[in-house]
Every structure is written in structure tokens, then in C-alpha cells.
Amino acid sequence: MQHESLQYPIVVYNIAENSFEAYLMRCPHQGAELQVFGERLQCPAHGSEFDVHGKVMNPPADQNLRRFNLEIIEEKIIIHLQ
Numbered sequence: 001m002q003h004e005s006l007q008y009p010i011v012v013y014n015i016a017e018n019s020f021e022a023y024l025m026r027c028p029h030q031g032a033e034l035q036v037f038g039e040r041l042q043c044p045a046h047g048s049e050f051d052v053h054g055k056v057m058n059p060p061a062d063q064n065l066r067r068f069n070l071e072i073i074e075e076k077i078i079i080h081l082q
């Protein structure tokens, strides 16, 4: 998912029924765009990995991903970009 105000895509994970989480696909290490690899996000630059909760699993990144608040209204996911 992309938005013109963001430089990076957003990944939305369906964690459980009616439970979603949205993260910016920007590596907190040096800003490379992450790639979806199964249930992980991987950084092609230096190999950091993040789980479906945006938590860093492998260094060199040492911060979790930016998470967006979201809500579900009439079966639509509304992501709050701020």
C-alpha cells in the first residue's frame, strides 16, 4: 500500500480476525526500503529483519518499525498517517 505523502510503502498485517497492524517499510538503520519475506520484513541493505509486530529481530537495526494507528470502519481499514 502506498500514499503520496510517504516516501515508503506501508505494510498491513492481518494478525488475527479483525486485528490488523500497519508499519512503514523503512529500515530504521539507514533508511532502505524493506521487502516482505514470508512473515518477516527484510532489509536488502544490511540484512536486518523485523517480525509482523514491527519488532527488530536481527541487527544492525536497533529500533522497531514506525507503527501507524488504524481503525476498521464498515469493513474498511483506515490508517492514520500521523
Ligand code: FES
Pocket: 027, 028, 029, 030, 031, 032, 043, 044, 045, 046, 047, 048, 059, 060, 061
Ligand atoms: S539500512 Fe537496513 S539494515 Fe542497514
